[in-house]
Amino acid sequence: MTQQLAAGIDIGGTNTVFGLVNRKGEIIAYGSVKTAEYPEASELVKAVSEKIQEALPPGSALAGVGIGAPNGNYYKGTIEFAPNLKWYGIIPIAGYFSEALHCKAILTNDANAAALGEMIFGGAKGMKDFLIITLGTGLGSGIVVNGSVVYGHDGFAGEVGHVIAIPEGRLCGCGRKGCVETYCSATGIKRTYYEKKNIQSETMAYISSRQIFEQALAGDKASIETFEYTGKILGLVLANSVAYTSPEAIFLFGGPTQAGELLFKPTRESFEENLLNIYKGKIKILPSLLNENDVAILGAASLVWKDVNEMVSL
Amino acid sequence: MTQQLAAGIDIGGTNTVFGLVNRKGEIIAYGSVKTAEYPEASELVKAVSEKIQEALPPGSALAGVGIGAPNGNYYKGTIEFAPNLKWYGIIPIAGYFSEALHCKAILTNDANAAALGEMIFGGAKGMKDFLIITLGTGLGSGIVVNGSVVYGHDGFAGEVGHVIAIPEGRLCGCGRKGCVETYCSATGIKRTYYEKKNIQSETMAYISSRQIFEQALAGDKASIETFEYTGKILGLVLANSVAYTSPEAIFLFGGPTQAGELLFKPTRESFEENLLNIYKGKIKILPSLLNENDVAILGAASLVWKDVNEMVSL
Numbered sequence: 067m068t069q070q071l072a073a074g075i076d077i078g079g080t081n082t083v084f085g086l087v088n089r090k091g092e093i094i095a096y097g098s099v100k101t102a103e104y105p106e107a108s109e110l111v112k113a114v115s116e117k118i119q120e121a122l123p124p125g126s127a128l129a130g131v132g133i134g135a136p137n138g139n140y141y142k143g144t145i146e147f148a149p150n151l152k153w154y155g156i157i158p159i160a161g162y163f164s165e166a167l168h169c170k171a172i173l174t175n176d177a178n179a180a181a182l183g184e185m186i187f188g189g190a191k192g193m194k195d196f197l198i199i200t201l202g203t204g205l206g207s208g209i210v211v212n213g214s215v216v217y218g219h220d221g222f223a224g225e226v227g228h229v230i231a232i233p234e235g236r237l238c239g240c241g242r243k244g245c246v247e248t249y250c251s252a253t254g255i256k257r258t259y260y261e262k263k264n265i266q267s268e269t270m271a272y273i274s275s276r277q278i279f280e281q282a283l284a285g286d287k288a289s290i291e292t293f294e295y296t297g298k299i300l301g302l303v304l305a306n307s308v309a310y311t312s313p314e315a316i317f318l319f320g321g322p323t324q325a326g327e328l329l330f331k332p333t334r335e336s337f338e339e340n341l342l343n344i345y346k347g348k349i350k351i352l353p354s355l356l357n358e359n360d361v362a363i364l365g366a367a368s369l370v371w372k373d374v375n376e377m378v379s380l
Numbered sequence: 381m382t383q384q385l386a387a388g389i390d391i392g393g394t395n396t397v398f399g400l401v402n403r404k405g406e407i408i409a410y411g412s413v414k415t416a417e418y419p420e421a422s423e424l425v426k427a428v429s430e431k432i433q434e435a436l437p438p439g440s441a442l443a444g445v446g447i448g449a450p451n452g453n454y455y456k457g458t459i460e461f462a463p464n465l466k467w468y469g470i471i472p473i474a475g476y477f478s479e480a481l482h483c484k485a486i487l488t489n490d491a492n493a494a495a496l497g498e499m500i501f502g503g504a505k506g507m508k509d510f511l512i513i514t515l516g517t518g519l520g521s522g523i524v525v526n527g528s529v530v531y532g533h534d535g536f537a538g539e540v541g542h543v544i545a546i547p548e549g550r551l552c553g554c555g556r557k558g559c560v561e562t563y564c565s566a567t568g569i570k571r572t573y574y575e576k577k578n579i580q581s582e583t584m585a586y587i588s589s590r591q592i593f594e595q596a597l598a599g600d601k602a603s604i605e606t607f608e609y610t611g612k613i614l615g616l617v618l619a620n621s622v623a624y625t626s627p628e629a630i631f632l633f634g635g636p637t638q639a640g641e642l643l644f645k646p647t648r649e650s651f652e653e654n655l656l657n658i659y660k661g662k663i664k665i666l667p668s669l670l671n672e673n674d675v676a677i678l679g680a681a682s683l684v685w686k687d688v689n690e691m692v693s694l
Binding site: 137146147193194195196209211212214216217218219220221222223224225226228229230232233240241242302305306307309310311312313314340342343344345348349 | 451460461507508509510523525526528530531532533534535536537538539540542543544546547554555556616619620621623624625626627628654656657658659662663
């Protein structure tokens with residue numbers, strides 16, 4: 067019998083990685099290209115598609131292509147004005163992949179893909195209502211309500227990173243001020259540390275959020291306070307978030323979660339403190355159970371398997 | 381042929397009103413009792429059920445009972461610790477009605493019921509993703525995603541009134557500080573007016589939000605500024621809300637919306653100003669199309685008709 071495989075593709079500003087994933091969530095082949103080497107999205111699609119075809123084992127067939135990308139629109143299959151990608155404007159990336167690989171291609175943003183990955187292969191198995199927050203250069207979010215990712219009217223739902231946490235607060239890459247992303251992403255953690263140390267750094271490369279974590283473990287006061295402040299704001303925003311969809315759990319994912327209790331403890335404390343009474347003590351804040359290296363691929367592949375499952379159950 | 385009717389019941393702190401509603405949304409009979417006259421919820425149910433049975437026209441049958449109530453839990457059919465009701469603790473109100481009237485009884489909170497009413501009989505017909513914000517003594521909300529009200533894991537989703545808009549802001553009835561309800565409900569509007577006039581009133585009865593509206597129309601500066609401030613905060617909170625579910629429209633309902641552009645204009649301006657770029661210019665802020673006197677009954681009855689529709693389509 068032909069083995070059905072889903073191609074999971076994650077398009078990032080630096081690298082585009084892909085994997086071939088079976089229904090159990092095993093990645094049986096990996097590959098990657100440098101995103102910035104392709105001035106046109108169609109050229110990247112051609113290169114990735116060729117690599118996918120080469121990687122397909124004999125006797126296997128593509129069930130579909132799932133793509134996670136910043137500003138990816140689920141309904142239209144387009145990447146729209148992604149600030150971290152070179153390609154300008156609206157890119158019909160799902161259409162390109164569908165044509166190149168002669169199968170269905172489904173696109174969503176990277177955090178929505180992570181939500182699906184968590185639901186199908188990770189810690190949210192069996193949960194119908196949860197959030198995932200991805201902490202990286204930015205802060206992404208995927209919202210699952212009643213077993214389905216919330217895409218919203220226009221396909222762009224789930225931008226919790228751009229909820230304004232502090233009115234008139236830090237300037238955000240989106241052009242507005244005070245977005246939670248400017249406080250709680252890896253970059254936000256660095257900005258907090260710089261403020262505490264009174265460093266006027268032109269570059270964010272001066273220190274990594276991982277180094278701040280290591281300094282905190284070693285007892286550095288500014289680094290410990292940085293995580294406390296991060297957790298305080300993240301906890302407040304998550305408490306507010308609960309008032310929308312009342313989830314069973316909130317998963318945190320990404321580099322800064324490696325700080326463990328240094329991040330989780332102040333986050334949980336601020337969360338419980340700021341929760342409305344009816345929600346108190348009910349909602350778990352958990353680390354993602356997905357491997358950080360694989361989540362993007364598994365999440366993107368989950369788009370395919372969720373779609374296939376729904377076709378079967380119709 | 382027997383005419384099927386839904387009983388729509390709205391339990392409020394002062395009055396419990398009900399109506400018999402056909403599938404077109406016509407209310408063919410009304411009734412009410414004083415909520416506070418019933419020290420036990422079961423006694424209120426008995427009284428209301430008798431009135432419903434009396435009101436049923438010959439040749440008609442109850443398709444079901446829909447109930448809107450503060451802190452109403454959709455999954456459990458219970459009213460839980462509602463601050464404005466005298467009954468203490470957890471009240472299995474849907475079970476009481478189901479027993480008394482020998483039919484299915486479905487409960488949700490009043491704002492979720494309003495969302496359903498707007499979707500089935502009001503301005504949200506044909507919309508799959510929208511919010512409704514009900515402005516009254518408090519601020520309620522109903523969130524519709526992909527054609528269904530969001531109830532969340534525990535049945536208590538949609539408490540936008542208790543999103544913290546101003547950290548460490550005004551003391552809220554929920555015991556926390558800065559909830560949007562303390563700024564943008566009818567009561568919140570009065571509190572803003574008192575602040576602007578520097579009035580230390582012990583009572584909120586000193587002036588109504590309607591009088592502030594009339595004063596604003598007459599050119600009173602403090603009253604005009606009160607609505608501007610209300611809109612500024614409401615617009616910011618609604619812009620943040622969009623980042624969760626990306627709705628097609630947001631409906632405003634309740635007494636303060638009678639102020640019309642005095643409220644809507646600053647709300648829309650603050651909303652657009654605070655929206656993330658990808659959402660700008662896409663989302664309508666609209667007055668509810670439901671009659672204020674009927675919405676609670678129609679919304680509650682909609683619980684029945686939505687349930688019946690879903691049974692048919694299975």
